[in-house]
Every structure is written in C-alpha cells, then in structure tokens.
Amino acid sequence: MRGKVQRLSDPPANSPHRPDPTVTSADEESASGFRADSLALGMVIMLALTIVQRGVGFLRGIWFCRLLDDTDLGRWAMAFGFITLITPVLLFGIPGSLPRYVEHFRIRGQLPAFLRRVLLATVACGSIAILATAILPDWFGWLIFLEPQDRRLVQAVAAAMVATIAFNFVNDLNASLRQVRVVSLMQFMQGVGFTFGGIGWLAGGGGFVGLVVTFAVTTLLATAPGLVSLRRGWGGLPPATTPLDTRAMWRRLIPYAAALWMMNLLGNVFELSDRSMILHFTPGGGQAGQSAVGQFHSARIFPELLLSLASMVSGVLLPYMAADWETGRFDAVRHRLRRVLLAASVVCTLGGAAVLWLSPWLFGTLLQGRYREGMDLLPAAFVFCSWSALIAIAQDYLCVVERAKLVAIALAIGLIANLGLNAWLIPIWGLPGAVTATLIANAVVGAGVWVGMVACGYGVDRSTAFVAILPATLLAGPAVSVIAVAVTLMASAQARVWVAESVESLDAWITRPRRSETT
Numbered sequence: 129m130r131g132k133v134q135r136l137s138d139p140p141a142n143s144p145h146r147p148d149p150t151v152t153s154a155d156e157e158s159a160s161g162f163r164a165d166s167l168a169l170g171m172v173i174m175l176a177l178t179i180v181q182r183g184v185g186f187l188r189g190i191w192f193c194r195l196l197d198d199t200d201l202g203r204w205a206m207a208f209g210f211i212t213l214i215t216p217v218l219l220f221g222i223p224g225s226l227p228r229y230v231e232h233f234r235i236r237g238q239l240p241a242f243l244r245r246v247l248l249a250t251v252a253c254g255s256i257a258i259l260a261t262a263i264l265p266d267w268f269g270w271l272i273f274l275e276p277q278d279r280r281l282v283q284a285v286a287a288a289m290v291a292t293i294a295f296n297f298v299n300d301l302n303a304s305l306r307q308v309r310v311v312s313l314m315q316f317m318q319g320v321g322f323t324f325g326g327i328g329w330l331a332g333g334g335g336f337v338g339l340v341v342t343f344a345v346t347t348l349l350a351t352a353p354g355l356v357s358l359r360r361g362w363g364g365l366p367p368a369t370t371p372l373d374t375r376a377m378w379r380r381l382i383p384y385a386a387a388l389w390m391m392n393l394l395g396n397v398f399e400l401s402d403r404s405m406i407l408h409f410t411p412g413g414g415q416a417g418q419s420a421v422g423q424f425h426s427a428r429i430f431p432e433l434l435l436s437l438a439s440m441v442s443g444v445l446l447p448y449m450a451a452d453w454e455t456g457r458f459d460a461v462r463h464r465l466r467r468v469l470l471a472a473s474v475v476c477t478l479g480g481a482a483v484l485w486l487s488p489w490l491f492g493t494l495l496q497g498r499y500r501e502g503m504d505l506l507p508a509a510f511v512f513c514s515w516s517a518l519i520a521i522a523q524d525y526l527c528v529v530e531r532a533k534l535v536a537i538a539l540a541i542g543l544i545a546n547l548g549l550n551a552w553l554i555p556i557w558g559l560p561g562a563v564t565a566t567l568i569a570n571a572v573v574g575a576g577v578w579v580g581m582v583a584c585g586y587g588v589d590r591s592t593a594f595v596a597i598l599p600a601t602l603l604a605g606p607a608v609s610v611i612a613v614a615v616t617l618m619a620s621a622q623a624r625v626w627v628a629e630s631v632e633s634l635d636a637w638i639t640r641p642r643r644s645e646t647t
Contacts, residue, residue: 181315184323185436186430188322188326190495191331193429194495194496195330202417202419202425203418204336205421205422206421209399213395213399215296216296216396217389217396218256219254220386220389221387222381222389223246223297225381227303227304227446227450227527228446230301236370238371240362241371243301281340284337285340287341288344292347294347295347298314299314302354303443306448310354314350317349318350322342322343325346326339329342387533391523394540395539401550402424403425405551405562406562409551423502423505424562427499427563428509428513430490430510431512433479434510438518445464448464449525449528461528462525470594473514473594473595473596474617476513477602477612487506488503491503504560507603508603511599515571516570519570519573522574522577538572538576541573549561549568
C-alpha cells in the first residue's frame with residue numbers, strides 16, 4: 129500500500145516549524161502599523177529606482193576609473209570590498225535573520241521584544257569588531273592593502289563599517305516588513321549620494337581617506353527614510369498574544385544565524401579571494417598586484433550592475449516567500465522563485481549581450497583605453513557574475529525552508545576550488561587565469577545550491593536547465609546569447625505561461641479599483 133509522500137520542504141504536522149493555522153498572513157491583517165507593499169508593486173518600484181541608481185553608480189565607476197590611476201583604483205576596490213562584504217560576517221549573521229523571522233514574530237504580536245534582543249546582539253558584535261580595528265590598525269592595514277597604511281585610513285574604514293552596520297540593520301528591518309518603497313529609497317539615496325559626493329571630492333583634489341569618509345557619511349544619511357518609516361508604523365503593531373520565550377527564540381534563531389554567518393563568511397571570502405589572490409600571486413610585487421586588481425575591477429564594473437540588481441531582488445523576494453511559508457502556502461514559494469529565476473537569467477543574458485556589443489566604445493572612450501585587459505576579460509566576467517546573481521536569488525529557497533547550511537556547504541566547496549585554481553592559474557596565465565578560476569568555482573557553487581534545493585523539494589524541469597545555461601552563451605558572443613534567449617522563451621511552455629501570467633497580473637494591477645486608505 130502506497131502512502132502519501134511528504135516533500136522534505138513541507139514540515140510534518142507535529143514539527144515546531146509548521147505554520148500555525150490560526151495565524152493570519154500579513155496581507156490579511158489590517159491592524160498592523162506596517163501595510164506591506166505587494167510584491168508586484170514592490171518589484172516595479174525597486175526596478176525603476178534601481179535602474180536609475182545603478183546608472184548613476186555606473187557613472188561613478190567610470191569617473192573613478194578616470195580620476196584614479198589603476199593602483200589607487202585597486203586600493204579602493206579592496207577598501208570597498210572589505211567594508212561591504214566583511215561587515216555582515218562580523219555580526220555573526222544575527223541581523224541577517226530578520227527577513228526570515230520578522231513575519232513569524234510579527235503575526236504573533238512579539239515583534240518589539242524580538243527586535244530588542246536582535247538589536248542588542250547586533251550592537252554588541254559591532255562594537256567588538258570596531259574595537260578590534262582600533263587595537264590592531266597596522267594588521268588591518270596589511271590585511272586590506274597588503275602594506276600598513278597611515279592610521280587615519282584604517283579609522284576611516286572603521287567609521288564606514290559603523291555606518292554600514294546601521295544602514296544594513298534599518299534596511300533589513302524595513303525589507304522584512306515588506307516596505308519595499310522605503311528600502312528602494314534608502315538604497316537610491318545611498319548610491320546617488322555617494323556618487324556625487326565621491327566624484328565631487330576626487331574632482332576637487334581630495335585624498336583617498338576623504339573618499340572613504342564620504343562613503344561613511346552618505347551611507348549614514350541614507351538611513352533617514354527607514355528610521356522615519358519605522359517610527360510611523362511602530363505604534364500600530366498588534367499587541368502580544370503570548371509573551372516571547374527568549375530561550376526558544378534563540379534556540380530557533382541561532383542555528384539559522386550561524387548558517388547565515390557561515391554563508392556570509394564564505395561568500396564574502398569567496399568574493400574577495402580572487403582579488404586578494406591576484407594581489408598576492410601576480411609577479412612583480414605590490415604595485416603590480418594592485419594594478420592587476422584595478423584591471424580586474426574594470427572588467428567587473430558592468431557585470432556587477434546585474435549582480436547588485438539580483439541581490440536587491442533577492443532581498444525583496446525573501447520576506448514574501450517567508451510570509452507564504454509561515455501561512456502554509458508552500459507551492460506559492462516555489463512558484464514565485466521559478467518565475468523570478470527565469471526572468472533574472474534572461475535579463476542577465478540580454479544585459480550582458482548589450483554591454484558586449486558596446487564594449488569597444490565603453491572601454492575605448494569612457495575608460496580612455498586604459499583598461500584593455502579588463503575589456504578582454506568582460507565575457508567571462510559576465511558569465512560568473514550572472515551565475516552569482518542566480519545563486520543569490522536561488523538560495524532564498526533554502527533560507528526559507530531553514531536549510532541555509534546547504535548553501536554554506538556549497539560555498540565552502542566552491543571557495544576551496546577558487547583558491548586552488550587561482551594559486552595554480554594566476555602564475556601561469558595571469559588575469560585570464562584568475563577569471564577562469566572564478567568562473568569554474570561559481571559553477572561549482574551553483575551546482576551545489578541546485579542539488580540542495582532538489583533535496584529540499586524544489587522540483588527540476590526544463591526551464592531550470594535554461595536558467596543555468598543561458599548566461600554561459602555569452603562566451604560564444606552576444607548574437608548567440610540573444611538567439612538562445614529567443615529559443616528559450618519559445619521552447620519552454622512553462623516560460624510562455626509565466627510570461628502570460630505576468631502580463632495578466634500587471635494588467636490587473638493597473639486596472640484594479642483603488643482601495644480607500646481609510647477603513
């Protein structure tokens with residue numbers, strides 16, 4: 129007799145992770161002080177502001193390349209990477225748990241108590257990290273720049289870390305409450321503010337330390353919209369139905385935060401490892417290594433626009449998937465993710481093809497022909513950045529089903545491959561060897577994440593293969609990539625259904641009657 133087969137990703141009825149059927153979703157509850165933006169509206173707003181923001185960020189990257197020589201550009205790449213990538217690791221993944229668990233505690237009326245405990249833990253961890261930079265400035269100078277710098281620069285990096293911690297906490301909390309418009313505005317203000325501030329500072333003859341301080345100031349100012357939103361909505365939160373069991377909260381939160389911390393640690397080390405390996409393994413000493421990092425950075429300016437967009441999409445999507453999961457809509461979680469992954473793969477591929485067509489003008493005119501090596505590396509850089517973008521979105525599924533440790537395992541295997549391949553190939557091939565190593569390592573991570581998703585109940589169909597393969601066609605040239613996208617959209621019946629559903633959803637949202645704000 130064949131019984132009903134339970135998917136691994138759907139918790140059993142007696143599991144403590146099973147959603148409470150008596151709890152309503154955030155979309156159905158009108159008593160909350162935070163009215164969630166719809167996913168469709170949030171994506172439209174986020175994409176619109178992101179396009180403008182990333183366009184301005186692109187101009188910032190171009191002007192930084194023009195105003196800085198390749199050595200200083202390499203120093204900025206190392207400083208910026210350390211500030212933005214290492215900071216989440218220093219917080220042990222605690223604030224990163226907000227998008228997954230805010231909805232769980234909010235619908236039970238325990239959000240204020242939950243957030244107080246998370247905020248105190250974040251402040252404690254951040255204070256220890258900043259204190260370490262004050263005690264060991266020379267060591268941090270060597271770690272970031274290969275050679276000790278003046279202490280003012282390390283202090284500026286520490287100030288930027290404080291601003292980044294504050295910004296990320298407020299940003300993650302608003303994203304967890306699905307205040308997508310506020311999150312988009314914060315990120316827009318931060319990106320645009322730093323662009324104009326940084327270019328103005330460098331154009332006026334300002335130094336490198338001042339550039340890092342400018343980043344810190346603009347990042348801190350960009351938290352203002354998020355703080356205003358939190359203050360307005362806080363009083364409308366529903367009262368607690370049961371007191372928060374602190375020990376039970378940490379028992380559930382700590383394993384997830386630990387897995388997330390490991391993901392951040394491995395992911396950020398993975399992100400910095402290629403640049404650090406180039407810096408240390410390029411023959412010719414520190415200046416030659418910094419110059420090579422500058423060339424590598426120029427190759428990533430355009431692909432990282434897509435990667436940053438995918439990171440924002442991932443951050444917006446996770447709270448909606450968590451809300452579906454908490455109310456038992458498991459199929460909706462998978463359906464949302466399939467649609468977003470397909471769209472992301474198509475956008476990355478078409479975006480890469482467009483930039484490859486324009487690359488002679490972009491590198492020859494805008495970058496003044498100073499980054500020829502970066503232009504040669506562009507196709508492969510687009511492929512591994514596109515795969516990284518898809519991984520960033522796909523890992524949301526494993527976070528929602530509380531199997532984030534599988535992502536960490538995949539990253540660990542990919543990091544080992546990246547370090548080994550870079551150490552082998554850079555002395556032989558130079559920068560092409562670094563790109564080849566990073567490309568292979570990203571493929572290893574992607575394969576590991578897909579295996580984990582399948583093990584947790586995420587079905588694989590024809591569209592899954594298309595999602596993974598499309599970006600790789602950029603290695604064959606932009607024309608081949610465009611043809612591949614067209615064939616994919618025509619050959620995949622599921623893709624045609626999703627496109628039709630997206631058009632219908634957009635039309636329904638445009639034509640729907642506007643609900644009165646007063647109830």
